[in-house]
Amino acid sequence: MADLPIGALGPFLSTLRTLPVWLLAGLALVGYALLFLPSFGGVEIDALRKEWGILFWIEAVAFSILALTRSVDAIVRAYQAHRLRTDERPALRLVPRLRQCWWHLAKQKDGSFITQISLDVEATNLTDHPVRIIKARIIRPKPKIFLVHGDVMLPSKGSPYHSEKHAVPPRDTATASIHLMVRGMLATRGKTLRATIGITDQFGHEYRLKRVVIPTHDPQPPKPSLKERIKTLLGSIRPFKKSHRDIEAAMPLPSEWQHGGKFDAVDLVLNEEKRSYAANNRERGGLGSLNVTLQSEPNYGWTEVGKIPELLWPKDKAKTISSPNLERLLKLHQSLPLSEKEMLERYLTSHLHRKSPFANVGYFVAREERHFQANLS
Numbered sequence: 001m002a003d004l005p006i007g008a009l010g011p012f013l014s015t016l017r018t019l020p021v022w023l024l025a026g027l028a029l030v031g032y033a034l035l036f037l038p039s040f041g042g043v044e045i046d047a048l049r050k051e052w053g054i055l056f057w058i059e060a061v062a063f064s065i066l067a068l069t070r071s072v073d074a075i076v077r078a079y080q081a082h083r084l085r086t087d088e089r090p091a092l093r094l095v096p097r098l099r100q101c102w103w104h105l106a107k108q109k110d111g112s113f114i115t116q117i118s119l120d121v122e123a124t125n126l127t128d129h130p131v132r133i134i135k136a137r138i139i140r141p142k143p144k145i146f147l148v149h150g151d152v153m154l155p156s157k158g159s160p161y162h163s164e165k166h167a168v169p170p171r172d173t174a175t176a177s178i179h180l181m182v183r184g185m186l187a188t189r190g191k192t193l194r195a196t197i198g199i200t201d202q203f204g205h206e207y208r209l210k211r212v213v214i215p216t217h218d219p220q221p222p223k224p225s226l227k228e229r230i231k232t233l234l235g236s237i238r239p240f241k242k243s244h245r246d247i248e249a250a251m252p253l254p255s256e257w258q259h260g261g262k263f264d265a266v267d268l269v270l271n272e273e274k275r276s277y278a279a280n281n282r283e284r285g286g287l288g289s290l291n292v293t294l295q296s297e298p299n300y301g302w303t304e305v306g307k308i309p310e311l312l313w314p315k316d317k318a319k320t321i322s323s324p325n326l327e328r329l330l331k332l333h334q335s336l337p338l339s340e341k342e343m344l345e346r347y348l349t350s351h352l353h354r355k356s357p358f359a360n361v362g363y364f365v366a367r368e369e370r371h372f373q374a375n376l377s
Helices: 006-018 021-036 045-088 226-236 245-250 264-280 324-333 338-350 360-375
Strands: 092-107 112-123 131-140 147-155 171-185 193-201 206-214
Touching: 006 045, 021 045, 092 193, 092 206, 112 131, 112 193, 112 206, 131 147, 131 171, 171 193, 264 324, 264 338, 264 360, 324 338
Parallel strands: none
Antiparallel strands: 092 112, 112 171, 131 193, 147 171, 193 206
């Protein structure tokens, strides 16, 4: 038999390395089965073992060794890849400013609580490209319900204004302002909160600020009485516990909504404003039917450092905020007697309720109320 060429050894070994472990182990088991499997179905394989037994042994031992070495190779390569990912230097280095942080517990109308957290972090960019911070979350203590709001605001280079879209400049440091709102109580009112906060950059890498000590200016509440403790304990038991939705559903709706057609004309105007808001939204500066545009039209919304004017919108270049829907409602208001004017104002104010069908155009209702007050003064 001709000797195996040296040049064919490399491709042969490369092919063996690509074979999965389960295939090599299966071939080894085939060899052991041919050596030790008893006769079955009247088939005798002793003669086959006497003639080819040495080859079966070589095949079984060879593929056993290959399966073992292939397993070790896979483990080593996986470990090296893990070490490589671990040793990669993150794009940002975050250091919390402990003197610029606080937390506050705010009680809502439905009896629930919102935990508010504010934290400033010095973010240093170690790379040669800008890095954005996409989101922030509370890791510990774990929120019992959900995160209501979470953002990270960064200043633009050369400007004091912060935004979620700004990035940390390359090889530079910026102060990131983190604001989190979580439904529920993360700590007892008046006591220091220890929190672990996760911050994710644009590459999906999450940085963890572990056990950050966050003080509060809220006073400590007095110790509850025995009756209050029992009531709190019963409220935490599932059969006696009322969900946030149950509490909200039990709240009565404003009685003004049952007007029986008296304010149909007002509803027509509000529905038209809803249609305008759906068409313009807030992206083009339209804000429904209001002709609201940029904050500083002469400068296209930007103000340079050191050149901040007294008024972001100079009076000589200002435009009066107007709206066709606003004018219709004002004419309707002016045509009513004084008693009915007050009823119309109460009806509009009632639609600032979160369950109102016109909740999306609450800005329009608030603007209308200011017009009414201006006309009365």
